[in-house]
Amino acid sequence: MPELPEVEVVRAGLAPATSGSVITAVSVFDDRALTRHAAGVADFVARLEGRVFVDAMRRGKFLWLPLDDGDSALIAHLGMSGQMLLRRPDAEAERHERIRLHIEHPQHGELAVVFADQRTFGSLAVDRLVADGPSWIPTQVVHIARDPMDPFFDDAAFAQALRRRGSAVKRVLLDQQVISGVGNIYADESLWAARIHPETPASALSPRAVMRLLAEIRSVLAKALAEGGTSFDAQYVNVNGQAGYFAHSLNAYGRGGQPCPRCGTLIRREAFMNRSSHYCPQCQRRR
């Protein structure tokens, strides 16, 4: 499932091929892939064809490629199963291909940027850029908090936000308006590393525990990024269709019934927010 490390791998993979490329043609095969683009397919195509990508940016799980008009960008959210793939221009259609952008790069020549998405929770859109402090971000990303790898992430504001919330700390970690980029996998892994029970009220955490948690979030995300992200199946791959290796390094997520790598107690899996939480009942005591 694409969380921050997976989206960053995709961004970094796209950047060298897309930056400086002119968009020569756009094909939309399934308009459900444009749920974030309210103006529809024709408008989406018209706003892209003939434009040049100038960069590749990311905040949390949102990815965007600013355009040369200076005030808009192609944005992408991969949802559960979205993929951005770089293909030869004549490559056969992917199984769940929804949109294909034909681009031409001054050095690399013609390429296809393919947006494929099995569960159709992902979407592309062309969005307007607005100023956000020193940077420019799409309007659809304005409400998303900075992610913990962002140099402008405010540790003190994060701690304050947790103090104000009585919800389970895991629920708060998944709130992209408090901290972005963390999803179910890395929330479970970070809480395991920080020895915090996922149902602990955020406001009950000591300042020291909050800082320990934030440090573990950063550590887990950095390790996952270094290993190319987490792949369980073909759902997450980089722009070349290759899987990441971090699934081999998971300590809690997906390990229900297996021994905790730290103490040997069996990892517990519980329903939580219409999904699953994985934690060690010994290391992560409920307060």
Add this chain to the structure above:
DNA sequence: GGGGGTTCCTGTACGC
């Protein structure tokens, strides 16, 4: 505005 539940979607795994 915080809190918590529901909804969207499709492929896979599993039980009968």
Add this chain to the structure above:
DNA sequence: TGCGTACAGGAACCCC
């Protein structure tokens, strides 16, 4: 073999 069902979960949306 075939059918039905549970499950995976990001984020918008809703009501309290």
